[in-house]
Structure formats: C-alpha cells, structure tokens
Amino acid sequence: MPITGDDAQRYYRHLILPGFGEAGQECLRTSRVLVVGAGGLGSPAALYLAAAGVGTLGIADADAVELSNLQRQILHGTPQLGQAKVESARARLHGLNPGVAVIAIPQRITEANAQSMLADYDVVLDCTDNFPSRFLLNAACVRLGKPLVFGSVYHFEGQTTVFDARRGPCYRCLFPDLPSEAYMAERAQSGILGAVPGIIGAVQATETIKLLLGVGEPLIGRLLLLDALTMRFREVRLQRQPDCPLCV
Numbered sequence: 001m002p003i004t005g006d007d008a009q010r011y012y013r014h015l016i017l018p019g020f021g022e023a024g025q026e027c028l029r030t031s032r033v034l035v036v037g038a039g040g041l042g043s044p045a046a047l048y049l050a051a052a053g054v055g056t057l058g059i060a061d062a063d064a065v066e067l068s069n070l071q072r073q074i075l076h077g078t079p080q081l082g083q084a085k086v087e088s089a090r091a092r093l094h095g096l097n098p099g100v101a102v103i104a105i106p107q108r109i110t111e112a113n114a115q116s117m118l119a120d121y122d123v124v125l126d127c128t129d130n131f132p133s134r135f136l137l138n139a140a141c142v143r144l145g146k147p148l149v150f151g152s153v154y155h156f157e158g159q160t161t162v163f164d165a166r167r168g169p170c171y172r173c174l175f176p177d178l179p180s181e182a183y184m185a186e187r188a189q190s191g192i193l194g195a196v197p198g199i200i201g202a203v204q205a206t207e208t209i210k211l212l213l214g215v216g217e218p219l220i221g222r223l224l225l226l227d228a229l230t231m232r233f234r235e236v237r238l239q240r241q242p243d244c245p246l247c248v
C-alpha cells in the first residue's frame with residue numbers, strides 16, 4: 001500500500017532514507033513493540049518509536065508520575081503528576097503520533113503475567129530499573145524466542161545491548177544470579193544524570209527499529225558502555241555461557 005497524504009509528509013525523512021523507504025515504513029506500521037518501564041529509558045525510547053510510526057506500542061508500568069521523575073522521564077510533565085505513568089504516556093504518544101495504537105498496561109511484570117504480557121509483540125525493550133524485572137523479562141524472551149533490547153543507567157554511566165538467545169547470549173549469561181539485596185537497593189536509589197538515560201533510551205529505539213527492518217548490525221553479543229563524564233563509548237564482547245542457567 002503506497003504511503004500517501006499526511007503520512008507521506010510525516011515520514012518523509014524515512015521515505016527518502018536509503019535502506020528504509022516505503023517498505024521500511026510499512027514494516028514499522030505492522031510492527032508491535034513492547035516498552036517495559038515508562039521512566040528514564042522508556043521515555044525517549046517510546047517517544048522515538050511512536051514518532052517513527054511503529055504501529056502498535058505497548059507501554060507497561062505500574063507506577064504514578066512523581067515530581068522526582070521529571071528530571072529525566074521526559075514522557076511526563078508537571079500537569080501529569082499523580083497520574084498513572086501509562087496513561088500519561090498514552091496521551092503524550094497519541095499527541096505525538098495519532099496513527100500509533102498505544103496499549104497501556106498498568107502492571108508490574110511478574111512470574112505469572114510475563115509470558116502473556118510479551119506474547120503479542122515482535123520486540124521487547126527492557127527499560128526497567130530493577131534486577132528482578134530484568135530476570136523475568138529475559139526468561140520470558142528466551143522462552144518465547146523474542147529479542148530483548150536492554151538498557152540501564154547509573155550515575156553518569158549507561159549500558160545497552162540486544163539479547164537474543166537464538167543468535168547470541170541472554171541476560172543470564174551476563175548475570176547468572178541476582179545480586180545481593182544491598183547492591184540492588186543501592187542501584188535502585190542511585191543518582192542519575194537525567195540526559196544519560198536519554199542517550200541510552202535513544203540507542204534502544206534505534207536498535208529496535210534496526211531489528212524490525214532487518215538492517216545493519218544489531219548490538220547482539222556486544223555490550224555498549226557509556227561513560228558520560230569522559231563521553232567515551234566502549235564495547236565489550238558478550239558470549240553465550242555454556243553454563244548459563246537459562247538459555248543453554
């Protein structure tokens with residue numbers, strides 16, 4: 001179906017982009033992407049995916065917008081304080097691109113709901129901020145054979161990669177066991193420079209679009225590390241671990 005009318009203008013810079021074009025835009029329109037976590041990482045990721053024209057965007061988050069979120073969670077604004085993050089996200093993303101179907105999922109990921117929450121999506125973004133959720137998302141993605149676009153931030157640092165157990169390592173190859181409670185508590189409440197998740201979340205959106213279109217070289221088996229203080233990116237090779245408790 002040729003892209004005409006407003007969409008021809010909206011997506012003009014994609015349509016003239018070598019390697020993208022009408023076929024790429026149509027591919028995004030028929031794609032379903034789940035963003036788990038509507039916070040610092042999920043904000044830029046969801047905004048770029050909606051702007052790009054991903055046809056169906058699931059947003060999962062159980063929290064409400066708090067004042068301390070707004071320093072980095074750019075999906076939400078001051079008038080949305082106290083609203084469910086998924087409702088704030090749906091309104092913002094609909095305003096950005098009414099052609100995108102935004103599915104608000106006001107739930108925390110659990111052992112019981114993980115598989116059904118992910119089942120209908122092509123690509124899943126891990127934009128959560130805690131280890132138990134990452135473990136659950138990874139396990140569900142390995143079981144369902146779906147790619148998981150991972151991001152995390154801490155202080156002035158960020159990390160991102162793509163886990164796809166069909167083509168490379170999974171999250172448990174990197175972190176076989178849950179860290180100590182003390183470590184997890186410290187990470188959950190750490191300081192974060194607000195723009196750092198902006199960078200990492202934008203990388204996650206870029207990797208997602210690449211996976212959907214099948215273009216370029218995905219970040220599979222490569223962990224991209226950002227140190228914003230020196231503004232250096234570094235890349236670490238990740239390998240599937242033969243003793244991984246999950247994916248082997």
Ligand SMILES: [Zn+2]
Nearest residue numbers: 170173244247
């Ligand atoms: Zn593994």
